[in-house]
Amino acid sequence: MAASSWEAMNFILYSAVNDSLTRQAVGRPQYDYAFILQAYRQVLECFGRVHIVASFAEVDPLARRLSQERQESVFLSFAAPQDTPTDLICPSVCVVAWEFDSIPSRQERGDPQQDWSRILGIHGRVITLSNHAARAIRKALGEDFPVLILPVPLWQNFAISPKSVQPVPINPGSTIDITGCILDTRVLGLCVDDLLPPLPTDEELARIEALKPPPLTPYRRFIIAKHYLHAWVWDIVRGPSLPESGHRIQYLNQWYWEGVQDLLPDFLRSWLARYLPGVAGPLPVPVAPVLELADLSQGAETRVDGVVYVSVLDTQDGRSNWPRLISAFCWAFRDTSDATLVLRITQTDLAAYYVEVLTVLRQLSPFACRVVVLHGELNESQSERLYQAASFYVNASHREGLCLPLMEFMARGTPALAPDHTAMEDYIDETVAFVVNSSAEPAFWPEDIRTLYRTRQYRPDWGSLKNAFQQSYRMSKENPQAYEVMSGAAIARMHVYCSVISWQSRLLAFLGQPVTGELKTASAVNMADNALC
Missing domain, CATH: 3.40.50 (Rossmann fold)
Structure with missing residues (x-):
């Protein structure tokens, strides 16, 4: 041009x-x-x-x-x-x-x-x-x-204004809220034993045994065939007795599966399933019950204090590495009650990750530290309170094209725990963050339906992430002056990196x-x- x-x-x-x-x-x-x-x-x-x-x-x-x-x-x-x-x-x-x-x-x-x-x-x-x-x-x-x-x-949107509250190494106590719901390990009562079904009592075992059908003897097969074929003929003579399309063919289906299916060779079962799907087709898979989740249109709030770590992520994004982030935090502060990890989940469907997140937390329990999961929408004032509550921002991803949330928190003066790979290499170092070690590993492009390993991403070192949690906690407790220096360096870095001059x-x-x-x-x-x- x-x-x-x-x-x-x-x-x-x-x-x-x-x-x-x-x-x-x-x-x-x-x-x-x-x-x-x-x-x-x-x-x-x-x-x-x-x-x-x-x-x-x-x-x-x-x-x-x-x-x-x-x-x-x-x-x-x-x-x-x-x-x-x-x-x-x-x-x-x-x-x-x-x-x-x-x-x-x-x-x-x-x-x-x-x-x-x-x-x-x-x-x-x-x-x-x-x-x-x-x-x-x-x-x-x-x-x-x-x-x-x-x-x-981002500098013009997220830089500290005169009305903003400077981040502090130890949060004396602040309220964070969201339009949606909050999962808090302090109130969930997590236990690793909840991952296993309870052992049945003797009475339940006896009841299960009583419900078992008797062996399929030739006489019982004859009774089953007689019952369902009689019902089928009677339905033809007197008209449908079952609602809509469930009548008639259902009797033959039940007779086939309960009385004769196991006697037939594989090739004949396959032939019947192909040409008589209503009778010999696959049985429907039971649908899992719908989770009863909180009303996401209502507001929810909680109070956090101590050393507060914040991370914004999508549980369905393969980059986020969130299970290892949570596990490193819980092992680092297994016996520390004033360390809190706040996870702001951007995934829109709570049911898509609810069970998975609780499973990870149950596997790690018991722990004295606290994990708070925020699901829903944040308005401007709610986002501001989350910024102010954070002592540190945490990133443990495999790769980043930019990482907007990390930059936003750093522009507010929040030091980070993050690797210095991919896009983060431009603005992450020891002056603004506790750098998490990482190593290259084979990867495939998301657009590649063949999932061929033709590129690379990075694997954050779990031990390094755990040490970063512990080192940042000690700095907050023992050296608040060093925290202030790192906070100021984060602001200066973002001013240079993402200003518009x-x-x-x-x-x-x-x-x-x-x-x-x-x-x-x-x-x-x-x-x-x-x-x-």
Whole structure:
């Protein structure tokens, strides 16, 4: 895009999740991209016009109209490259959040859209959120391929304001609340024995024995056949006696399964199941009873104190590594009553993880520490109380394309426990976090239906994570001055890493537009940092 004298730069933005669906999209694959778009939008509006489109079909008509008005435009796709078209007239750039050390660079199932190197090559440039993603792209497309590393500008939204409460190493006591429900190990009464069914009493064993049917002798088989065939004929003569489609064929089904099925050879059973499914088809699988869960439309609250660790995760996201995070915490503080782990679960369906989380907690019990699970929606004031309650933020993931929650808490001055791999290598080190050791392991791309191990992720060391919990706890208790230093370093790191001071010159130069001037004055810097445009 050559420099011109045209009046304004127009940014056309697209994400599969729009404003109205962002809250409902928490936990979905495109969830992160929706929030990345919103953060970019606030900054792009400072030095251009922003247009949000609901579909790719709207891009070219909008670009043509702007061109007729002598205005240039560029399309920024906040979606995975395979979901972004390559035939648009409007210049297109993918904004990529990527956590693996390589990108898909070949066609899969005859679909050229699965080849990221082809798509990005057609676009001619790409914006990434981390150095890790940039290296993965350049590995496939060459070191000279135009890549702009542009972290999400969260500083203006999450930096400490004069009204914010500075994080403290030991929480004296604060209330956290949510619209949904709270699972608290202090009130659940967890016991590992609950994982096993209770042993039946002698009376129950006798009752079970009495309910067992007698052996299938030839005479009993004759009685079964006589009973069900008689009922079948009687149903034909007098009309259906059972409701709707359950009549008639059900008698033959019961006769087959109770009286003769075990006498037939395998090939005949298979033949009958295929050609007479109503009689010899598979028996229905019993449906598990529906869990009786809390009313998620109501508010719930609890009070936390001591050293409070917070983590935001999706239990169905394979990156999160949440069972090992919980187990490391519970073993680190097995005999420590004033350590609390608050898990903010973004998964929308409580039933999808309720049993699994309780199973993990029961396996680890008994423990003196406390685990609190928050499920539901947080409004702005509720989120603020969660930020203020945290002493540390914890990440134990296998890989990250960015990790927005970690950055948000660090911008508020909350030190972290986290590995320094993938995107986190850009902003995690010993000055702002207790670094969790990790090692590379084979992995596959989520888009690969064959699950071939063609890339790598990282395995956080469980012992290192446990030690990080214990070291951070000791620092909170014994060296609050060191905590204050680490908290201040976290704020400074996020100010440098995700502020917007250098955005204008870097982005417009990357897009080939003339730079109108750096944001140099104090007032301009303040405006950029707070995105008050």
